[in-house]
Amino acid sequence: MSPALIVALPFLGALLPGLMVRAGRTAAAIACGSATALALLGLLLHVPAIRAGEAIATRIPWMPQIGMNADFRIDGLGLLFGILILGIGLLIILYARFYLSRKDAAGPFFTYLMLFQGAMTGIVLSDNILMMLVFWELTSLSSFLLIGFWKHLPEGRQGARMALTVTGMGGLAMIAGCLILGQVAGSYRLSEIVQQRAAIQGSAWYLPALVLILIGAFTKSAQFPFHFWLPRAMAAPTPVSAYLHSATMVKAGLFLMARLWPALAGTPEWFGIVATVGLVTMLVGAVIALFQDDLKGLLAYSTVSHLGLITMLLGFGTEEAAVAAVFHIIAHATFKAALFMSAGIIDHEAHTRSIARLGGLRTLMPLTFGIVLIASLSMAGIPPFSGFISKELMLENASHATLGGMPRLVGGVATLASLFSVAYSLRMIAHVFLGPVRDDYPAKPHDPGIGLWLGPALLAALVVVIGIAPNLTVGWLVETAAAAITGAHPHPHFALWHGVTPALLMSAAAVVGGAVLLALWRPADGLRLALPRPDAKAIFDSMTDTTQAWAARLTNGVTDGSMSRALALFMLTATACGFAAWHTGRAGPEIRPLLPVSPVAFIGWLMLMVATGTMVAVHRRRILALVLVGIIGLIVSCAFVYLSAPDLALTQITVEVVTVILLLLALNFLPKRTVLDTGNVKRGADAFVASLTGLGVGILAYAIMRRDFAFPSIAGYMLDNSYKLGGGDNVVNVILVDFRGYDTYGEITVLGIAALTIFALTETLLAGRSGTRLRNWVHDMRRAGDRHPLMLVVATRVVLPISLVVGLYIFLRGHNAPGGGFIAGLIVSVALVMQYMASGFAWAQERQNIPYHALIGLGVLCAGITGAGAWFAGKPFLTSAFGYFHLVGVEPFELATAMGFDTGVFLCVVGAVMLALNSLSRIARQAGQKVNVHPMDIQFGGER
Amino acid sequence: MEILVATAIGFMTAAGVYLTLRKRTFAVVLGMTLLSYATNLFLFVTGRLVIDQPPILQKGVESYTDPLPQALVLTAIVISFGMTAVVVMMALGAFLEGGDDHVDLPATDRREPRPRPAQDEGAR
Structure with a gap:
C-alpha cells in the first residue's frame, strides 16, 4: 500500500463517524476501526522490504519547480511509530466504544480521534519537513479538541487551552528551526537533510536551529520545564490520555529528535542540552508522580519521567543509547497504555480516581488487578517484564555518561529517579489494590465487560512476552528502527540476565530503596507538604495574563477608536519600513537620463501643485474642494496623455466625471463645511506625518524613475505577442x-x-x-x-x-x-x-x-x-x-x-x-x- | 521631467495623507481620492517615463513604453472609483444615522480593557 494512502486512510476514516453515528457508537467504532486496521495492514505489508533495509517512498508532485512535493517515506523508524500509532489506535477505538457513555457525543469524539491518528501517521511517514510541520500542528489542534472534549468541565477547557498554548508555541519555534535547517541543508527532504551532517553542524546557524527545534520537541514531549501541561491534559476522557498522552503524541518530540539524530546529534551542545533536560525531567517527573493522589496524575507524571528517560538516552548520542531508547519507546507504550486504560476502568467502575479513596480492590476487581500488577511491575523495572530490560539498558548507558566533568553524576541521578519510579509503581499496586476492602467507594467496583479489559489485557500480555523473549518479538523492530536513526547497522541482543554488572547493582539498589521509600510514604508526603512547591499553573497563568495585558496595552495604544491616530501610526511605520529597506537593500546606479522639461509640462505641474495646495488650504469649504479635486484629476489625465498612456487618460477623465457627480450627490446631504475641531498641535503633527510620507513616496518614485529595471521586464513578451497571441494592436x-x-x-x-x-x-x-x-x-x-x-x-x-x-x-x-x-x-x-x-x-x-x-x-x-x-x-x-x-x-x-x-x-x-x-x-x-x-x-x- | 513627476506624486501623497488624518468624513474621502491619484501615478511611473511611444503597435515603430503598469493602473482607477463610492456611501449613512460626520469612535464607545477577574473561569 502506498505510504500516502496509509496516511490518508485515517483522515478518510474521520469522515465516517459522522455518517455512522446515527446507527450507534458500535457502528461508528467499527467504521473507524476498519479504516485503522486497513492502514495498519498496509503498513505491515511493507515489513519484509523494510527488514531487508529498503525504504518505501512515494512522491506526489505539487510544485516541483521549487521543490515542494508531498513526499512520504517509510523506514524502520517510521514503521515502528506507525505500528504503535495504528496498533494502539485500534485498541483505543475498541476501548473508547465501551468507555463512552450514551450521553457522550461519540461521533465528534471518533472523528477527532481519527483526525489525530491521521496527523500522527502523517508526522512519522512524511519525508518533507514542511509537510511534517503541518501534520505536527494538526496534532496540536486535534489534541486540543480531544482534551476539551467534555466541554462542560472547566478543567478540560483550561487543560486544553494550556496544552494548545504550550505545544503551539513550541510548534512555532520548531517551524523557525526547521526552516533554518532546510536552508542550511539546502533541501526540505528529511532523507536528504540527515545526510548533511557536516554542513549542518559546521554552520553558524547550527545552535539556533538546534535550540528552536528542541523547544518544539521538548514542549510536545512534556520535557522540563514545559512538563506542566501534560498532567493538566488528563482532564480528557481516558482513551485520549492513554492514546495521546502516553503512547503517541507525547512521543512525537522523541520521534523528531530520533529522526534528526544523524544530522544534529553527537555535538557537545546536543549532549549538554538533550541529556541534561532528559535527566532532570526523569527525576522531577518521578518525584512528583510519587505524591499524586489522582491515579491519572500519577501516570501522567510517570509518563513525563519516562519521556525524560528516552530523551536522555537520545541525548547521549551513542548507538547503544539509541537502541535502548527505541526499546524503551516500545516497552513504555505498551505498559503505559495498559495502565491508563486500567485507570480508566477503575474510574469507570468505582467512580473515583483518587488514590486516597481507593484500596482493597484486589478481590473486587481481580482481572484489573492482574493487568495493573504486570504493567506496574514492568514500569518499576522488575524482571521478567519488558521494563526491566530497558531499565537495565538505560542504567548501563547512564553509568558510562559523564556530564559536567562528574563521571558518576548521570548514573547517580538515574538510579535515584529509578528509585522513585519503583516507589510510585509499587504504590499503584499497594495503595489501590492491596489493603483492606473498604465500604465507602462512590460506587460498587467490579471487573468490567470484555470490551474494556480486552485492550489492556492484550497489552499486558505483550509486556510479558516481550520481557521473556525480547529478541524473538521486537528484536527486529528495534534493529530496523535503530538502524534508521543512527544510519549504522546495530545487532542488539537483549537478555534478562547479563551477569552481575554495575547496572544490575544500581537496579537492585533502586528496587530496595523504592520499596523502603514506599513504606515511608506517609512521612515523606508530610515532608513534601511542609516544603514550598512552585505551582506551574500559577506561573503559567501569570505569564499568559502578563502577555495578555501587554497585548491589550499595545492594541489600545495603537487603535483607541481614533482612525486618525491609527492611520498616522500606520503611515509612520510604512515610511520607516521603506526607509529601513532603502538602507539595507541594494539599488542600481542612477543611469537613466532625465527627460527634458517642456513648457507645457511645467505649466501642468505648476497647476497641479497649486491646485493641490489650494485644496488642502480650503478643504473645509467642501464644494470648492470638490471643484479642485476635479481640476487635479483633469491634470493627472493630461499627464497620462503626455506620458504615452492614452488608455489611462481616457479612463481617468471619465472616472473623474462620475466621481465628482457622485461626491456632489452625497454632499447634498452632508454639511457643506468641515468644522475646525483640531488644535494647532494636532494639525502640526499631522502635517509632519504627511510631509514625511509624501517625501518618502516622492523620493522613492524619483529613485525608481532614474534606475533601470532590476529584473528583465516582461513588457517585451507582451509587446511581441500582443498581436500574435491576442490578435490586438x-x-x-x-x-x-x-x-x-x-x-x-x-x-x-x-x-x-x-x-x-x-x-x-x-x-x-x-x-x-x-x-x-x-x-x-x-x-x-x-x-x-x-x-x-x-x-x-x-x-x-x-x-x-x-x-x-x-x-x-x-x-x-x-x-x-x-x-x-x-x-x-x-x-x-x-x-x-x-x-x-x-x-x-x-x-x-x-x-x-x-x-x-x-x-x-x-x-x-x-x-x-x-x-x-x-x-x-x-x-x-x-x-x-x-x-x-x-x-x-x-x-x-x-x-x-x-x-x-x-x-x-x-x-x-x-x-x-x-x-x-x-x-x-x-x-x-x-x-x-x-x-x-x-x-x-x-x-x-x-x-x- | 522626472523631478516634476516625483514632486507631484510626493505632494499629492502628502496632501492626501494630511486630509485622511482629519476627523470628519468628507475630508477623509477627499484625502483618499488624492491618495489614489498619487498611488496610481506612482504605479504608472514604475514603467519609467516615456514620451510619445504609446503601447499601440504600429508598422515601422520599434520602441514602445511598458504596457503592463498601464494595464494594472487602468483597473486600479476603476476600482478606486468603486472604493470611493462605497466610502462615500458609508460616510453618508453614518451621517444620516448618527447625526454627525465624525470619523472617530465617540469617547463613550471606546472601552477600556476589561479587568480580568482574579479567579479563573472555573471559579466563576
Missing part, C-alpha cells in the same frame, strides 16, 4: 482581456460587489431611522429655481445618441486603438448620467428602465462564459481565439473571443456605476425631491 487592452484576463475578471467582480454593497447600504438606510429623518429633511442650501434648465436638457438630448455611438466606437476599436470595455462603459454611463441630471432621475428612469443589478450579473456571467468557452477548445480558462472575417461590401474585420470578455467588462462597469448613482438618487427622492412630469419643469413665482 492595443497592448494594454490585450493585457486586460487576454494575458491577465483573470485579474480583470476578478476586478469587475469586485466592482460589481462594491455597487451591490452601496445598494444594500441604501436599502438599510431607507428602511431604518435615517429613512424617517430623510422624509423630514430640510435642505440647508437654497434650491435652484430652475431644477432642469432648458439648455442642459436640450444639449444632453442632442449629445446622447452621439455619446452612445462614441461609446460603441471606443468599445469596438479597443482591441487595436485606445479604448475598450472599461472606457466605453464609463462613457456610456456618463451619457446616461447626463440625462438623469438634466431631467431628474425618476423622469429618466421611467423612459429607460434598465435593471442595473441584472447588468452587473450579466457582465460577470458574460466574461465568465467567454472564459469558460476556451475549455471546449481544450485550452485553459480565458484563452482567447481570433480570426478575420470577410463580408461582401465591408472590408475584412477581426472578431476575437476577447470581445465577448470585453462586453462583460463593459456591462459590469455600466451596471456598477449606474447602480451607485441610482442608490444616491433614491436617497434624494426620499428627502422629498419632487418627481417632475415634464422633462423641464421651470417653476415660476419663486416657489421652492
